[in-house]
Amino acid sequence: MKNKELVEIIAEACDDKRAEDIVALDMNQVSLVADYFLICHGNTERQVQAIARGIQESMHENEVDVRRVEGFEQARWILVDIGDIVCHIFHKDERHYYNLERLWGDAARVPLQLGQEG
Template sequence: MGNKEILQIVAEACDDKRAEDIVALDMNEVSLVADYFLICHGSNERQVQAISRGIKDAMDERDIAVKRMEGFEQSRWILVDLGDIVCHIFHKDERNYYNLERLWGDAVRVPLQIGQEG
């Protein structure tokens, strides 16, 4: 399974937990950290935890390893490391403060197919 397919599955898992403002960035030309960043937020700590659990469950179903998950206890900014894909799940207040989309403004946004009925 390719990274773009995994990115799409992660985005769908976030959407299933009602994550807001889901954005995927192609990091290939701007960073050596990962190929893709997926950024989203939840409105409270419980939702932020649910989104991160949803990603982990979706990866477990497909035998894709989650290399690391950080920030779960505080649930203000949870980082889910899938290797080539790094997911940043913010509490809405922290997302506005850190503004990763602006920080990595040179990265190209990746279109996602989420939130569509039918």
């Protein structure tokens, strides 16, 4: 499975848990850390954890390994490492504080096809 397809699957998993402001960044030209960052947020710690669980379940269903999950207990900024794709799931307050989209402003945004079945 190509990374771009995987980004779409992860974004759908986030959307299914009502994640807000889902953004995918193409990191290929700006960082060696990952090919893509996927950034979103939830409004409560419980929702942030549900989004992270949704990503993990989706990866399991698609037979993709999740390498690491950090920050799950605190649920203020959960990082899900899927190898070439790193998902940042924030609590809304932390998202505005850290503002990764601005920090990685040189990265191109990847258009996502959320909620379009068929």
